[in-house]
Amino acid sequence: MASDEEAKMKERNENIETEQRSDVKIDQPGRQFYIPSQIVDEFGEKGRDHLNKPFRAQLLLALTAGSFMTFGAVFSILLAVGVEAKGIYHLLSGLGFAAGYSMVFISGSVLFTEINVLLPSYLFNKSGLMKSNIYKFWASAYIGNILGAFIVAGLIQMSGSLSDTFYPELSKYLDHKMKFMDYGIKGWFEVLVSGILANWLIGMAAFLTTAARDITGKILGTMLPVVLFVAGNFQHSAANMGYFSMGFLASDKYTWYEYILFNLVPASIGNLIGGGILVSLLFSYAYKEDIQTSLGKKKQ
Template identity: 30%
Template structure:
């Protein structure tokens, strides 16, 4: 029977190859794909708001679950339709640890992807606002979400960002392991659903939620949007998705094989 998934060491190698490809993308492609990814995450965030508005007066847990159930469409679109997402690209540090890319290559991708993600998220928020679709209960809910996010302390936003991106990069990891589209959908759905249901913080999603709140009239400044939420969440996302998960998997799935290869090379050279 044909095996329809990759084993963890194979996923690690595929992730490293992907990191090399991402580090060598031209800036124009990075920007366009990142704008798309920001919009994709925004579509999921908007769906989250729409479905939760109908349930907020019934049961909070049910409301969060149904909202969380539609949010993962954003990552599915990124993974399967194509996009450059900052939080997912945090896994590029695996290629950096393996010395397959340089720090400059990593930072070039991250910086331009981050900028593109913000442009895409904000543009989608602006267009949806202009449609007039977000009103009444949906508008109230959107305002409440934005107000709650800017009200977080730096520490709380940071730790929620860590937990969020551990799950997001694990979703990307499992989607890489999956070898057919249905498996990739499920690989994306469960971890992302869980992070939304749990109340963790995703920097790119917040690039949609917070500007939308401001557009709807919430009295917040751009400084509060960035310094109260997006910046600490971004740092947390990097720690969770760019350090914790890649470091553990490098130690477990990459380093042992490299050491074995070096031993074998030494044996060949001594013959």
Template identity: 30%
Template sequence: AVLSPAEVYRATLEGAAYKVAAPLPKLVLMGIASGMYIGLGFSTCALVGGNLSPEFRKAQPGAFAALYSLIGFPLGLVLIVFCGGDLFTGDCFSSLVAAMEGKISVLAGLRLLIVSYWSNLVGCLLMVGLFDGGAIYPGRDHYLIHLAEAKCSLGWGVVVVRGILANMLVCLAVWLATAARDAGGKIVGIYLPIMSFTSIGLEHSIANMFIVPMGMVQGADVSVGRWIYANQIPATIGNWIGGAIMVGLLSAGIFGSPGARAWAAWERGVAGTRQRLRECTSADRRRSVGNVQ
């Protein structure tokens, strides 16, 4: 059994209200934990699928993308959902719809986004330190370095659009996980969109908080300034648009009270237009009859 889309929408509102009401230290810890989970998930796929040979990656890009996305990265969101984390990209969706529905204030939604973003960063950087301290990547870092450099070599517009698509899939993964009522269903619901996101090669601002700094530690030719300007800022903008507008605004229009009010106004407008047309038609007929007489 699964929740209906309307029930998922209502559960999203309740989740946002719960986070806003949580004490700040708890919210920070939830965000830090989520950043750590993202680092664990990415490292799993980078150290397994990413260590397929560069020759194979170039000769069989489709097969490489499939193998790379199959292993590891969905783990990050699975841990966040099952362990009760707070991820910025999911908050882009939930904070907007909760504010539109009056469940939280706009300022409370903005606070949620700011706290989750910076606490996610702390969690990601903590994992960078742990992986570096454990000497996990040396000798197995060729794809990580390639990916960090590639992410910071794209144009702003490209990163923004990839960020939009990335967070559409992430928010839809959370939607499916919320709809499922058992652990297996939640895992499958998360796995499919995140596998799609990873194999396509999109831009997730929180994942990049781990990927690029970890690559820099391993010797990627990227400066902090270049990372922030060329990747982190446009990816964040794209992620907000993807979560808030492409998923949030659409779901509010379909399942929420803002949509219901808009459709009611539309129906009133259509009814009024029909009434005016009938009145105009009747007036024309009366004039025609008068002219004939």
């Protein structure tokens, strides 16, 4: 009998210990990235912050972003000079341009194609919109990007730093960008569609960069979509500003109005559609309830 009592007591103690252990929370590592609804919400916050900056700050940050585009364009060419294998050529070229985008995203500079994602996210999801200066801000970002790209291109030309092998390669890049001009109206619309694809990818670069919570993740998140859009020759207006600024100063093959009318204008329209609709609107609608909850609003 004593042994039965001891066995029952032992079993009871083991059950109590098991119940106590089940109440202990397991220490799990924190998530290393933001979930999609948090990313779209962050887009809106960034769009609001950019919009609320003084005009001088908006313009200076736009100039800085345009400057980084020219540095990225030059680096993309320098890395790929003399490379014959197409896959390696595109990879190196994309990695070079990713350096420019990384500087833009991490520094908080104002890039036209990034605000095509940030501002619509703010407009779609935030209450109490300040609409009065939106168009002025968009225009200042675009003009500031062009001026910044051109200023750095001029400084690079004045420095005499680039080797003679750079310029034939630059000419190949320009021909690749301007080939659509030979197809007239059809080519113009092809650039527009290509611009949609380009800003879709850059929107996803911003998406992945925002998702990351450390500097390495942000650089890698920027790199992958940028390599893809460069390899695919998708027409990204801000990127082309860098190439065209160098081309305008180094060669007379194309005129400034050909760069603008046959590439930058249709590419920019496509960029607005790609960033605003295929990234910002799409994700804002898909995660509407989660985003509203994060803003402290009641679900409908």
